[in-house]
Amino acid sequence: MDNNTAIQLVNITKSFGAVKANENVSFDIRKHEILALLGENGSGKTTVMNMLAGIYYPDEGEIFVNGKQVSIKDPKDAFDLGIGMIHQHYKLIDVFTALENIVLGLKPGDNNDMASARTRVNDICSRYGFEMDLDMKVYDMTVSQKQTLEIIKVLYRGADILILDEPTAVLTPQETERLFTIIRNMRNDGKAIVIITHKLNEVLEISDRVTILRKGHFIGTVNTKETNEKELTEMMVGEKITLDINRDLIEEKHLRLQVRNLTVINNENKKVVDDVSFDLYSGEILGIAGISGSGQKELLEAIMGLQKSEEGSSVIYYSTAHGVHELVGLSTREIISYGLHLAFVPEDRLGMGLVGNMGMTDNVMLKRYRKGKGPFLHRAQPQQMAIKIKDELEVDTPSLDYPVRRLSGGNVQKVLVGREINNKPTVLMTAYAVRGLDINTSYAIYNLLNEQKKHGVAVVYVGEDLDVLLALSDRILVLCNGKVNGILDGRSAHKEEVGMLMTNLKKGDQHE
């Protein structure tokens, strides 16, 4: 180790329940240098940095800061060691001014009153090239200004080691340029800087070295000058792993959904789904790949009528039983009644689709209560269905009325997916159906989806794991920034190809 090493991580391991987020990760962070931490979603980039910031505590392994072994128990310890992390979700108080946010939590001491704080902040701003109105309230700020404020905040606290979690995700190209200039200024001033990212072009533009993580493992560190996009992609997505998932080819296919020019604009006035067009057939699984937040959720919700789609969007549904319908403009209830079902598993698993305090029967009933006659609930049928789900999917629950909130994650997901399947869908859309599940339960769910496919259901599978997407899907649609960046054949597609499409928007529109 030389004098330039700011932080050394040795064999860091961190698990959340059964899931290993980091396993034996070792690398070092140096002064006068910008290190890019590269990896797919769920590769453990943010987790390992959170351990430096004092948010998580490693299960195993050692951390050395400036050559001394340290134990970082909470954010305060991290500050004291000069480590500052800028999270993706900014930690700012909306109703406070910039200056108030900067001094928050600091002990009033020498030269720390508001007036001298202001002078010091102004010094920092002019030194690195920040522009900031210190009396502006945070709620009046743009995202970029908030980010600037976060960086000033950690610098004011004397951070020498800055960690930025996906700093460009929310910035315009011009703002990104400005940020990069500032980052370079900080590096030239002797700071150690880590950028967590999955954007290859930015890695190549700004970093000096790149450390790559994959599925919680440390893959390698390379000098940016000596590498290229292709090598980085390979390191990031890894060798194709052959998974033993059945994939039958169904000969008889019918067009079910014809999505054309679907556009969704969210509350922040951002186009989250941008002119998406594709077809969906019965007897196939259409995989949707993309970095998280590329519009997967909004796309599915727009089809289900849960999100407002913009003028010009069209989703035409071809059904043998119900005829041909334009779904845009219909209510979710009508769309469900035509046989479209969505099983979305959000990050906290329970947030959508199930009521945590209710048992299986009641949760099944949530989608059927209108089928009864009169004002009373008819529990017999839903109960039978709950029994069926429990037996078929081997849901481990003490009773049908046991609150699903108390079940393990895998069982909760089985209930959710099982309910949608048992409602006999013609189109079944699932998102992150295996999120956080162990391997056996995951396979149970893959088999369920395959079975549906065999029964002539059109299945949409939004997933995070590329290996699974490649093994399960008949076709793969790649989303990038809300746009369709390519539709590939699941049997012939290469992992690198999908990885490239996920991270780099193709120039011009080249649909299929």
Next chain:
Amino acid sequence: MTSELLLAWISAAITFGTVIMFGSIGETLNEKCGGLNLGTPGVMMLGGIASLAGAFFYENSVSNPNPVLCVIISLLCCIIVSALAGLLYGFLTITLRANQNVTGLTLTIFGTGVANFFGGSLVKLSGGVGQINVAATSKAFKAMLPVLSDKLGVISKIFFSYGWLTYVVLIMAFAMQYFFSRTRTGLNLRAIGENPATADAAGINVTVYKYAASCIGSAIAGIGGLFYVMDYVKGTWANDSGIEALGWLAVALVIFTSWKPKNATWGAYLFGFCYWVYLYVPSGISAFLMKIFKVSKSTYMQNLYKMIPYLVTIVVLIMVSSHKKRENQAPASLGVSYFREDR
């Protein structure tokens, strides 16, 4: 309307306002730190009964009670018991992360019950209803400011004819405003009420702050109960939960002031003024209103008058939320328990 009537009305409003101002600034302290303590009415009941019990036993144990000791003993009893109630609330909502609304309402029921239970015992000990008497303590609390209270004629009568706690609470309200807006500790405390995760990340000890806010806030609110017992009802006790009714107005006043203690300094008196409308409103106006609203009995009209403070609060709430000025809104994390996120 005669000037005596107006004077009596002002005087009643100020005494009333003092009770709820204590409750309100105590509750504001708690709410600014994210704790929605709906137990404030109960805490005020506990503070009231504790001060009464302390004074009662002291006065009964000596033949010639010392007024300074009277004040110290009853204040100490009040503050300790109220702070303990705040500690209980804190333990349930901060450490055990129980639902704040349920905990608060339960604390109100608990406080009211305990206070009335011991109130009944004290009444029995003193020999019957209306017999309880802590005259010395009450007198000590009703002591007015020297000079100001008798040398300024009508000004003395309007502004300085009240017990000294009336002026203490005003100073406390302004002091708390200064604390919130001008001190580091106040800034940290407000940060917790807005966004505890951010405050935590900034190295602020969220738990310590929340406990402190709950205990100190409750102690301040409890003094409102003491003032009610010693000044408002002149050192007696009736099991009518009168304090509780005022306690709810104290909670409403927090919203009315948009969480700014400085606004409580006039808002509390305004509430008092509105509350006593039914007693002091000129009969001509009352008769006219009864005609318009087709109210047949004057007691019905009284109940309508008593609704005015709540109506005012509702109007203010609507105005504040339609105004959308962020600084006037409730603290963003009010009523939400905080625990450091784990996956």
